[in-house]
Amino acid sequence: MTAGPAPNASAVGAAAADPPPVSGRAAGVWVRVRRDFDRVRVRVAFWSRSLLVRVVVLTLTLSTIVMVTLGLILEQQITTGLLRSKIDAATAEIDSARQTVQASLSGADSDPSSLREQLKLALGEIGRADGSSDAQGSTAGVFEPVIVPSRIGSEADLAITQPTDDVPAELRARIGQGQIAYQYTTIVREGQQIPALVMGSPARTSTDSFEVYLIFPLAGELGTVQVVQRTLLVGGIALAVALTLISALVASQVVRPVRRAAASARKLAAGDLAERMPVSGPIELATLANSFNGMAEAIRVQIRQLEEFGKLQRRFTSDVSHELRTPLTTVRMAADILHDGREDFPPHLARSTELLVDELDRFESLLADLLEISRYDAGMAELSAEPIDIRSSIFTSIGAAESIAAQLGVEIITLVPDEPVVAEIDTRRVDRILRNLLYNAIDHADGRPVEVELAADDDSLAITVTDHGVGLRPGEAGLVFNRFWRADPSRQRQTGGTGLGLAISLEDARLHGGWLQASGAPGEGARFRLTLPRQHGGLITQSPLPLRMGAEPVLTAPAGTAGTAAELSHPEQIAGMRMMVEDGTLKPVPNDDELHPETVPSAGASAALSLTESTPDPVTGEPDQVLQSRPKPSAVGPGS
Amino acid sequence: MDGMRARVLVVDDDPALAEMLTIVLRGEGFDTAVVRDGSKALDAFREVHPDLVLLDLMLPGVSGLDVCKEIRAESGIPIIMLTAKTDTVDVVLGLESGADDYVMKPFKPKELTARIRARLRRADVGSAERLRVADVEVDVPGHQVTRDGEPISLTPLEFDLLVALARKPRQVFTREVLLEQVWGYRHAADTRLVNVHVQRLRSKIEKDPEHPEVVVTVRGVGYRAGTS
Numbered sequence: 106m107t108a109g110p111a112p113n114a115s116a117v118g119a120a121a122a123d124p125p126p127v128s129g130r131a132a133g134v135w136v137r138v139r140r141d142f143d144r145v146r147v148r149v150a151f152w153s154r155s156l157l158v159r160v161v162v163l164t165l166t167l168s169t170i171v172m173v174t175l176g177l178i179l180e181q182q183i184t185t186g187l188l189r190s191k192i193d194a195a196t197a198e199i200d201s202a203r204q205t206v207q208a209s210l211s212g213a214d215s216d217p218s219s220l221r222e223q224l225k226l227a228l229g230e231i232g233r234a235d236g237s238s239d240a241q242g243s244t245a246g247v248f249e250p251v252i253v254p255s256r257i258g259s260e261a262d263l264a265i266t267q268p269t270d271d272v273p274a275e276l277r278a279r280i281g282q283g284q285i286a287y288q289y290t291t292i293v294r295e296g297q298q299i300p301a302l303v304m305g306s307p308a309r310t311s312t313d314s315f316e317v318y319l320i321f322p323l324a325g326e327l328g329t330v331q332v333v334q335r336t337l338l339v340g341g342i343a344l345a346v347a348l349t350l351i352s353a354l355v356a357s358q359v360v361r362p363v364r365r366a367a368a369s370a371r372k373l374a375a376g377d378l379a380e381r382m383p384v385s386g387p388i389e390l391a392t393l394a395n396s397f398n399g400m401a402e403a404i405r406v407q408i409r410q411l412e413e414f415g416k417l418q419r420r421f422t423s424d425v426s427h428e429l430r431t432p433l434t435t436v437r438m439a440a441d442i443l444h445d446g447r448e449d450f451p452p453h454l455a456r457s458t459e460l461l462v463d464e465l466d467r468f469e470s471l472l473a474d475l476l477e478i479s480r481y482d483a484g485m486a487e488l489s490a491e492p493i494d495i496r497s498s499i500f501t502s503i504g505a506a507e508s509i510a511a512q513l514g515v516e517i518i519t520l521v522p523d524e525p526v527v528a529e530i531d532t533r534r535v536d537r538i539l540r541n542l543l544y545n546a547i548d549h550a551d552g553r554p555v556e557v558e559l560a561a562d563d564d565s566l567a568i569t570v571t572d573h574g575v576g577l578r579p580g581e582a583g584l585v586f587n588r589f590w591r592a593d594p595s596r597q598r599q600t601g602g603t604g605l606g607l608a609i610s611l612e613d614a615r616l617h618g619g620w621l622q623a624s625g626a627p628g629e630g631a632r633f634r635l636t637l638p639r640q641h642g643g644l645i646t647q648s649p650l651p652l653r654m655g656a657e658p659v660l661t662a663p664a665g666t667a668g669t670a671a672e673l674s675h676p677e678q679i680a681g682m683r684m685m686v687e688d689g690t691l692k693p694v695p696n697d698d699e700l701h702p703e704t705v706p707s708a709g710a711s712a713a714l715s716l717t718e719s720t721p722d723p724v725t726g727e728p729d730q731v732l733q734s735r736p737k738p739s740a741v742g743p744g745s
Numbered sequence: 746m747d748g749m750r751a752r753v754l755v756v757d758d759d760p761a762l763a764e765m766l767t768i769v770l771r772g773e774g775f776d777t778a779v780v781r782d783g784s785k786a787l788d789a790f791r792e793v794h795p796d797l798v799l800l801d802l803m804l805p806g807v808s809g810l811d812v813c814k815e816i817r818a819e820s821g822i823p824i825i826m827l828t829a830k831t832d833t834v835d836v837v838l839g840l841e842s843g844a845d846d847y848v849m850k851p852f853k854p855k856e857l858t859a860r861i862r863a864r865l866r867r868a869d870v871g872s873a874e875r876l877r878v879a880d881v882e883v884d885v886p887g888h889q890v891t892r893d894g895e896p897i898s899l900t901p902l903e904f905d906l907l908v909a910l911a912r913k914p915r916q917v918f919t920r921e922v923l924l925e926q927v928w929g930y931r932h933a934a935d936t937r938l939v940n941v942h943v944q945r946l947r948s949k950i951e952k953d954p955e956h957p958e959v960v961v962t963v964r965g966v967g968y969r970a971g972t973s
Contacts, residue, residue, distance in 0.1 A: 431829065441855070533936075
């Protein structure tokens with residue numbers, strides 16, 4: 106059992122009473138440390154990306170290091186210098202003290218009391234070595250003399266008050282060996298700890314030997330060093346701060362124009378093509394400004410040119426529209442007048458007139474479709490959405506297609522709800538989509554019925570147009586929305602389609618923020634599904650109707666249309682691979698009935714893939730896309 | 746028209762089309778006058794006193810929209826525009842500048858004459874009928890619309906639209922039904938016609954066009970007359 110995720114949660118539950126082992130706890134701490142570290146690193150990474158911050162921090166760090174090093178060296182030097190001069194003076198002092206002791210105590214009495222007197226005298230002598238009345242040696246500063254007779258076991262017998270305890274034992278040992286030595290120690294005077302230098306020397310008289318010590322309190326030196334330290338600290342901090350400020354100033358000198366350039370670039374990017382940088386300041390920055398301005402000018406010229414081209418393109422479209430349509434109108438009217446009088450013509454003229462009128466119809470619809478698609482290409486298409494009962498659109502479109510359906514013996518079966526289905530749509534465009542889907546279905550129905558079904562939920566509505574004709578061969582569902590694409594070039598179009606109808610319909614659906622999808626299987630027919638949001642600008646995540654054929658039985662048919670529903674609910678079982686197109690991209694139909702662009706993860710899509718027999722398309726692994734964006738329908742080219 | 750042939754003023758810069766229009770219209774029993782220059786259209790209009798104007802929107806010199814506005818400023822006679830543009834904006838602009846109807850090039854002769862006849866055929870006058878919508882009085886035979894005795898000037902089309910709504914005050918009219926009754930379209934056509942003309946009508950008869958009381962929108966269906 107570790108701090109990591111347990112593989113078997115129930116097993117852990119049984120053993121939960123055991124305290125976690127130390128290794129587990131350590132691992133937990135380690136994880137936490139790692140997390141904190143990562144967080145800090147992220148933050149540092151963020152800040153270190155600012156040039157200003159980086160320069161300032163770097164300057165501060167480096168100058169601090171330099172200041173500290175310099176301060177330490179200086180302090181060391183000063184301290185050493187002070188102590189050396191102290192030691193020099195102390196050496197001289199101890200020398201004279203030794204001589205004094207040797208002179209004063211030579212031939213000293215061995216009687217402790219007389220020795221005491223002599224020692225007192227000697228101490229007094231040392232204190233006034235330079236002969237001045239009360240001040241001690243000025244070079245070495247204040248000191249306290251200590252004289253210890255070597256031969257007396259305990260100086261306590263002498264009963265002289267002198268700070269013998271302040272002399273370190275180590276030093277006394279060395280003096281006892283006859284050396285002149287010194288040692289630093291700490292003494293307590295007036296309740297304060299003071300560093301002190303103790304200098305010792307053996308002093309021999311003819312009869313006796315003594316140890317002479319001079320204790321130099323280093324209070325003065327300490328004070329001096331502290332003053333120096335304070336000065337260095339204050340000076341160092343001031344210098345570091347000054348350096349930081351200077352570096353910030355210098356960095357901002359560089360950063361400010363860079364920021365200005367960035368601001369200018371941002372404005373330029375936002376569309377303010379007249380934005381320019383002031384050319385001033387140092388040469389480097391003036392060069393930057395000049396280059397920037399040059400670039401901005403080049404961009405402006407390019408964009409103006411493109412705008413001009415775009416305007417020309419649109420103008421051209423509009424001009425073609427007018428220039429072509431006006432003579433066409435004249436021709437059309439003339440042809441119609443001829444057509445009206447064709448009974449009086451000889452047969453060949455009469456037939457020619459009929460052909461003329463028929464082909465003019467084709468020419469007109471082709472021209473209209475070309476103009477419509479060029480309007481989409483120019484991004485000029487506008488949606489004029491208004492709330493309307495979508496059923497009226499369906500009936501209108503069926504009404505328009507009825508006569509041609511009757512000619513071809515195709516029955517149109519309609520399954521729509523009884524109550525109105527109101528949606529905010531552009532009627533003209535939706536009518537056109539439905540008309541195109543119907544014509545397409547009738548054309549490919551081979552005389553079998555065409556089914557039109559409408560269903561809606563709160564957010565979206567779906568209309569499917571299904572035929573049971575030739576169907577779509579694998580790969581063809583990806584091509585049906587391509588311009589001028591034909592499943593079978595030898596197949597005759599009965600309904601006079603231009604080859605642009607489905608391409609325009611796809612654009613119409615996209616303009617609504619909707620989907621237009623196709624699916625089908627060879628010999629079994631094809632289904633086109635239009636899914637639209639019910640509110641203008643709404644987002645659709647799923648379609649109320651299945652795209653796949655043969656998935657109908659979920660019909661919630663109202664009572665009045667039960668008969669129709671029964672007719673629809675026994676579709677033949679369709680085997681083999683199915684293809685569908687989503688946003689112009691070919692993909693096999695997933696097993697799932699619904700394809701939710703937002704909710705189908707790629708893993709789900711690939712799982713669905715494995716259920717189909719072949720995966721001819723490299724893009725199938727992608728999650729489905731919503732038709733909100735405007736990728737071109739030619740994502741699967743005719744060559745594939 | 747009572748034995749007299751209705752006169753149509755054709756304003757078109759394309760000589761072939763203008764001639765063809767003349768042939769077709771004469772064949773259908775209309776008198777025609779042609780003016781090829783937009784800047785002379787208004788003078789010709791005053792001179793010819795046509796019963797209807799057929800106006801090509803793409804005229805050189807003066808914009809067809811301006812000609813439309815000028816004529817509309819002087820008279821409420823039916824104006825049908827010929828347009829090659831299908832963009833919503835252009836059609837709506839044309840309708841807003843006063844055209845009653847539009848025909849998209851290329852059109853069939855029968856389509857054009859049907860539109861012209863529909864515009865020339867006035868609503869059935871019937872008996873001395875007086876209608877009331879909200880606080881607006883409609884004198885059908887007198888072609889008078891008044892509010893509190895103050896006359897409101899409407900074009901014949903706007904008048905027909907108001908009468909159609911007012912005759913069946915409880916009925917909700919879809920745009921398609923209005924297109925058929927007022928414009929004479931047999932098949933569903935561009936419902937923008939209805940939208941634009943309802944807006945124009947409202948701007949004249951409503952106290953506050955933002956909150957209409959005479960012509961009320963029924964969301965998702967169409968329009969109906971306001972309750973009086």
